[in-house]
Amino acid sequence: MVYQALDVKIQSRKHILFIPDLLGFKKQNDLFNYLRKKPGYKEYLEKYDQQELHRGDLEVALNHLMVNEMEKMMHFMDGSYREFFRLMLKRYELHDLQLILRALVTGEDTQNVSKYFIHSKKYTKIDFARLVKVNSLAEFTKILKGTIYYDTLKTMEEEDIYNREWHFEMKVSATYSNLLYKKVESFEEDDIEVAKRILGLNIDRLNIEWIYRAKKYYNISNEEILVYSQPKGYKLSYSRLKKLIYTTDVEQFKKLANKYMNDNLFEAGDNLLEIKLDKLFYVSLNEKQNKNGIGRVMGYMYKLELILEDITAVAEGLRYNISPEEIKKYLVI
């Protein structure tokens, strides 16, 4: 693939990634007003009234930005590259499907959730208008026949949605991790290596977080944890993954995880594990070897995702009057 056009595009969008002095805002409204004027953000925030912007709204708006950025980049791609990013967009589709599912079991009006939808309208093949009207999991499943969600859905029962809240997300994520990996195979030679490495790094971070959470909070067997883990990690091969999962207690797990990831993951405390992992991921994205060819595009996308998470974290911190020093702990970048 020819990267000149894409590189220029990314170069011109880089300002989105850069927010000077994110911690300098005194009040939540200052941050909103700043974003409302910042090019790249303002299209998504203008429509909200500043007095009534909720956390959900900001997240939805930022996710729209993310999806839209990805769509924009896709204009400059073709063939398997385009399909690859199409698959990446499915993550947002999954998010929306989960919203509907959750509304379905809690008995909320499923039509109400549509305002939180973030999927790419341009690339989705799912009829969301029909989906929000369903009354049961069976109907939901029927509409999704022929999509990658169907295999998982057809074996699910309504109780699984709250008893195994992770089931749907994890199974589908694993399915499309596999698909992404397969799609990468048809990239150009130089890109295959970079793309696989970045995908693998991302999977590592997700897996460690998942195993830790599963071990600590969920009452599920090691066999299940293994099944739900995502395949094709970079540092965590299958055998390492298995060793990590079959550790006898959390302490041992931490030790082994630190060893495999070559870092002290738990230095800042257990509740900051996710941030720590994100930080590691961010650092790897900026390594020279991951910035070639397709790596630049993937890096831009993942970095954008991380900065948007930071913005949400700051907004949330300001809402509850948390000091900048404290907020800083929750920031990735």
Place this chain on the structure above:
Amino acid sequence: MAIEKMVMLNLVASQLDEQRVLEHLILSGKVHEPAEMYDNNFAIHEYDAMLHQESLHIEFSKDKILSQLSKMSNQLERIMDGMNITPEINYEAIKDNYDLTQAQSDLTDMVSQYQGCIDQYRDIEKNQKDLIRLQTIARSIKKEHIDLEQLRNLSNFGFQIGVLSYDHKVELKRNYENISAIVTKIGELPDEQEDIYLVLYPTKLKVETKQLLKSVNWQRIRIPQEFLGDAKYIDGALQKRIDMLDTQMSGISNIIFNNLATTQDTCNKIYTRLELERHVSELRSKVQHGSNVFVIRGWIPEKDKAYMEEVIAGITDKYVITYKEPQEDLPPTLLKNNWLFKPFELIVKMYGLPSYNEVDPTPFLALSICLTFGIMFGDIGQGFVYFLAGLFINKKNEIAGGILTRLGACSMVFGVVYGSLFGLEQHQLHWLPSLIGGSPLDVENIMPILIASVVVGVVLLSISYFLGIANSIKNRDIVHGIFGKHGVVSYIFYLSLIFTLVALTGVIPVPYYVFAAILVISLLIIVFQEAIINLIQGNRPIISGEHLIESGFEGLETLLAALSNAISFIRIGAFALNHAGLFMAFLIMSEMTSSIILKLLVLFLGNVLILSLEGLIVFIQCLRLQYYEMFNKYFGGDGYRYDPIILGHNSELV
């Protein structure tokens, strides 16, 4: 052969008749809803005062009616779905006062008569489908000696049969040493990437096993107690049950489908009524209401005035109809062409619909496209093939068929001019008629054909200029008509360019500098149009730099456009020659072999190629000439479609 004349209907009537009046307006199928229902309040007050009535308080709630309607249509849909009926709009059916109450009672009757049966049928059908699936699975079990009945009786072990995908099987296999159950493949499902497995586990580990199975998307197959046994027994028992359900289903379907024709009629009636109600309530919420009258406006074709009055007079005598000629707001466009030109409306619409006060380009387009196609693709035989193909397609697609027959006919006419039958010419078939004598490719014919094509171009473009100027005059845009890019001056410029070239060749006894002088003058007029317009209007002829640059470029553009226009039409002649030339290639190839069969084969192939490929290319060239060279001179295409309210058409309402 023009654009249908429209008038704005203004109807005032008592609110007592509102429902019925609106119904009939919709049923007439003539009323195009204007963008703005609001006219002015004056009329309403005036007529309100005239009626001298206590103010009417007619209850009307759009939401209430719509919710009733959607409830009814849901019921109706369910029944129609169960009976495989597609509803049709039928105006006749509701003619004699078939109102909503009646529709409601008919619907209730139908629901009580059929809904139960339909539901029952659906249930049995689903049940049967499940059993058939079970049977497929039972039949795919390879290890037939497993007796499930015996397995069930084990006291310390439990088992499950289910379906697992290959990927998940691999996941289990890689971690088999930690898994608390025996997982063994007992069969393969045909046409699916999933296999059937038997899972055997100690009763103590039941919960763990079940959870694990859940995590690998295990699809458990439950075989009801009564069918348990070895594979053969299961199959037999299932078959028996399936057959039984079949008989039950055919019994019920007799009841359901007994009176299908009558049911269809009733459904149509109800459906039509529902659609009508929906449109009426939609319209009702838009019309203007006074205290006891209402006013509705709508575009109708002028010729239907009498008919509309008849319709309204049939309902009530308390009404006033006025008509307004189109003024500020532009009426919708309805094209009106005779059978000969009608199919070509499609080509016009592909570019854009003419606006109401424009000249309908269809007739001119039809004639000119036939002419250019004929010249470029003149062949008696091949034209005839197109003609036949057009007749054939006509049944499926009237417009495409219509265009094809007409183009084919023109091709045949020019076939006679060139003397060409399936590519063969007078040189091969001496009896062929040929107006030009011999072949287009004969040396003495080439130049005349090319020149003729330019002449055709000049004529066609002249007409285009005239039409454009006429449009400008019609729109009272004189400035544009004279100085515009395609106005009088630029036409003079184009003509003088042509004549300068002609004079240079010495064909006409006028020295070329006469025309060249006109050329320069008209170019100057274009460049300095701003000043000239000011002068005519009695102002000071100020020339602003900005305008000068703008009109300077306009002059340059005019020059280039005129040149390219003049040259562009040479393609007509070139394609005429090319048509003959392409076939000549095949003719030469056929002469290289002595076998008569091969000769015919080559000529046949040549004709096929010409008919498919060259025909297409020539048609595209024709379109190109129309759209780029001619339409931009006289056709705006900013009109919008006359789209009267007709039941079943405006699906977005439903």
